[in-house]
Amino acid sequence: MIEGEPSRTARRVAVLRAVHQIRETPKVLDDPLAVKIIGPDAEKKIRDNPKRYETMLDRPLRAALVSRARFAEEALAAAIGRGIGQMVVLGAGLDTFAYRSPLAPKVRVFEVDFPATQAWKRKRLAEAGIAQPPNLTFAPIDFTRDTLEAGLERAGVDLGRPVFFSWLGVTYYLERDTVLATFERIGRMPEGSEVVFDYSESVRGQSLPIRLVFRFLSWRVARMGEPWKSNFSPADIRTELGKRGFGEIEDLDADAINQRWFAGRADGLKMRGLVHFVRARVGR
Numbered sequence: 027m028i029e030g031e032p033s034r035t036a037r038r039v040a041v042l043r044a045v046h047q048i049r050e051t052p053k054v055l056d057d058p059l060a061v062k063i064i065g066p067d068a069e070k071k072i073r074d075n076p077k078r079y080e081t082m083l084d085r086p087l088r089a090a091l092v093s094r095a096r097f098a099e100e101a102l103a104a105a106i107g108r109g110i111g112q113m114v115v116l117g118a119g120l121d122t123f124a125y126r127s128p129l130a131p132k133v134r135v136f137e138v139d140f141p142a143t144q145a146w147k148r149k150r151l152a153e154a155g156i157a158q159p160p161n162l163t164f165a166p167i168d169f170t171r172d173t174l175e176a177g178l179e180r181a182g183v184d185l186g187r188p189v190f191f192s193w194l195g196v197t198y199y200l201e202r203d204t205v206l207a208t209f210e211r212i213g214r215m216p217e218g219s220e221v222v223f224d225y226s227e228s229v230r231g232q233s234l235p236i237r238l239v240f241r242f243l244s245w246r247v248a249r250m251g252e253p254w255k256s257n258f259s260p261a262d263i264r265t266e267l268g269k270r271g272f273g274e275i276e277d278l279d280a281d282a283i284n285q286r287w288f289a290g291r292a293d294g295l296k297m298r299g300l301v302h303f304v305r306a307r308v309g310r
């Protein structure tokens with residue numbers, strides 16, 4: 027992250043979510059605010075030049091973004107069914123969950139993000155006329171400087187009760203130790219707490235075309251000031267979560283994600299590559 031500047035990758039993924047709403051049917055993620063939150067200029071760019079977003083890199087990335095949000099929201103619905111009443115969105119970016127989902131009023135929502143990204147989001151929300159719901163609290167935190175503990179306490183999260191954490195599109199940009207420290211803090215939450223996050227496998231040992239795509243994408247995010255810093259193997263993720271108090275662990279690779287949310291689409295939209303989605307629950 028660049029000091030004092032909002033996340034450029036957050037902006038980029040928000041634009042791709044808007045492309046999904048404007049151009050793709052059926053919706054993997056139904057997000058009526060996705061277009062509104064990016065603003066009229068960004069919307070116009072999409073409508074003026076839609077082909078620009080149909081590249082072999084943007085389509086699978088878009089598939090990943092919309093399905094990971096869907097994954098988190100399906101897991102949250104089940105968590106609410108188990109009695110969970112608090113949700114923390116870590117690295118929220120321009121995510122619109124709290125402002126549009128019928129699930130949102132059922133939980134207290136805490137949006138935690140890099141201070142400059144959060145300030146920019148609040149400005150975007152005001153400009154778009156999207157009201158802050160009464161059950162939403164903002165908590166600015168830099169994961170590399172503040173402990174998650176301090177941030178959550180400051181925001182008023184009840185650490186004595188189970189919490190559902192949504193942590194999408196963030197682990198890539200953090201050092202391994204920061205990711206593990208976050209597992210560790212969430213793993214100490216009351217039993218039944220849950221986290222949904224995504225991660226990338228290492229590109230080492232992959233085919234040449236995959237290595238080339240990976241190299242290009244990592245160059246692109248580094249140029250945006252947000253280089254990729256960590257990756258994990260599925261075995262590594264299980265071991266590290268297992269050591270920190272997580273029992274039930276669901277880890278979906280691209281094939282599993284495609285089967286679940288992209289089967290039978292006429293437009294061929296689907297995930298590719300090394301990204302996994304994980305849902306992990308605290309407790310044995």
Ligand SMILES: C[S@@+](CC[C@H](N)C(=O)[O-])C[C@H]1O[C@@H](n2cnc3c(N)ncnc32)[C@H](O)[C@@H]1O
Pocket residue numbers: 027032033035036039040116117118119120121138139140141143167168169170193194195196199
């Ligand atoms: C790719 S965006 C994902 C945003 C959102 N979760 C989504 O899916 O649209 C990455 C997010 O991680 C946040 N982030 C990255 N590094 C961070 C840090 N050190 N502290 C706090 N937030 C950070 C950025 O501000 C940004 O909101």
